Amino acid sequence: MDISIIIVNYNTKDLTLQTIQSVCKSKTQFAYEVIVVDNASTDDSIQAIRDEFPQITVIQNDKNLGFSKANNIGIKQATGRYILLLNSDTVVMEDTLELMVNFMDENKDVGASGCKVILPDGSLDKACKRSFPTPLNAIYNALKLDVLYPASKRFGQYNLTYLDNNKIHYIDCLVGAFMMVRREAIEQVGMLDEEFFMYGEDIDWCYRIKLAGWKIVYYPLVKIIHYKGGSSKKRNPKLIYEFYRAMYLFYKKHYKNTYPWLVTAAVYSGIGIMMGVKLIINQFKKH
Incomplete structure (x- = not known):
């Protein structure tokens, strides 16, 4: 086969x-x-x-x-x-x-x-x-700098927008x-x-x-x-939680021992805040 x-x-x-x-x-x-x-x-x-x-x-x-x-x-x-x-x-x-x-x-x-x-x-x-997510390119992506400067190797690194x-x-x-x-x-x-x-x-x-x-x-x-999201169109809290938990798991597995503890603390805090905000927004959308 x-x-x-x-x-x-x-x-x-x-x-x-x-x-x-x-x-x-x-x-x-x-x-x-x-x-x-x-x-x-x-x-x-x-x-x-x-x-x-x-x-x-x-x-x-x-x-x-x-x-x-x-x-x-x-x-x-x-x-x-x-x-x-x-x-x-x-x-x-x-x-x-x-x-x-x-x-x-x-x-x-x-x-x-x-x-x-x-x-x-x-x-x-x-x-x-994509590139592997890092704290820096994730920030650029979150701030939509890759959308503003898609040809930039620095700002477009997350989704490699600068590549043909x-x-x-x-x-x-x-x-x-x-x-x-x-x-x-x-x-x-x-x-x-x-x-x-x-x-x-x-x-x-x-x-x-x-x-x-x-x-x-x-x-x-x-x-x-x-047809993206076909199996996860209903944005229930479980899926939102798993999305941000995946970020935490990947960082913990591959980056935790690479970055200083202050960076790690900031990353974990950022993931928690983003998840909280997303859950709140999702709850309001339901109503």
């Missing part, structure tokens, strides 16, 4: 069916398998997927285990040379799989690669090519909506960190892959469409 495509589903029946349909329309010489891991959906997703696509593997969890754990369950079942994490709210172009595998086969030093990710309005999903979106680049991290990872890289660094529930696990994985000496590549010669 060349490619094992892991799709995590959580109450996104129609979107997931659309994603699988797009994969099945792929024009490729490579053999692939689709593994859907369901996080205890209540919208009849499982039955609909099994009825329309009896040839694919469906794994049903008895509760919502989150993105990392669900993907790891799929990876353990996978037999492909490459593992492709694919969001349930994406549409793959016909040549995406073929060209991505060709690129990976021709570049043995690449541990993970991602394509151009386009939002429904035609704009680029900036998360598909149509050219291949070596970068730090990809987005988990579409990430093709070489099996040898996974065997070396391990699977996704299950401490992350549904945010930050892609950044952490890329960090470990790159730390192990593999290259991470943004490959924009192919693309997907990302």
